[in-house]
Amino acid sequence: AQTVTQSQPEMSVQEAETVTLSCTYDTSESDYYLFWYKQPPSRQMILVIRQEAYKQQNATENRFSVNFQKAAKSFSLKISDSQLGDAAMYFCAYRSPYEEGGSEKLVFGKGTKLTVNP
């Protein structure tokens, strides 16, 4: 079974600075998908960024980028120019490749609470 580990329960960053959230995972599959989700106090999970394992290029979405190291099974999230609105819980998640009749479930880490200081 796949597992996702987030080793930083809490992180803090100054507004406008850069912060990196860590995520490692364990899998025997060669193709899969990785995600970072943001969960503000409203509880609604919002997709921040996704990465397909077969793509060597790291995904980027505006101020958010990832460092995907497939051999090391590492998938860190970098937030540049941090804003007060970035404060939330961040979850790393893994999804297996699609199989007919199979599950498309996400396996989540325990999360990292990010505080942004003004």
Place this chain on the structure above:
Amino acid sequence: GAGVSQSPRYKVAKRGQDVALRCDPISGHVSLFWYQQALGQGPEFLTYFQNEAQLDKSGLPSDRFFAERPEGSVSTLKIQRTQQEDSAVYLCASSLGRGLLNTEAFFGQGTRLTVV
């Protein structure tokens, strides 16, 4: 609707009561998921539907938990004889599914269940 809708937002149940949690997915989404999120933890998978078919229920913690999606749209998660350890936020998510490359799971705001 514009997003995944869950009701109720909050539910307090006395131990031993049965509860039913509702999820309205995004129209046209084939895949529907239920997750359980304990306080301070990440969501944990409960069950998965593709249309009306329940393809994976490996995460349901006991036979007190039951989910259905009879017409391939709205889903209900039922918990019988609630216990204190059932207290959690229950998240529903839906996606276009069918393995589409860029399929994204959209989440509802969850139902916070407190068993007293």
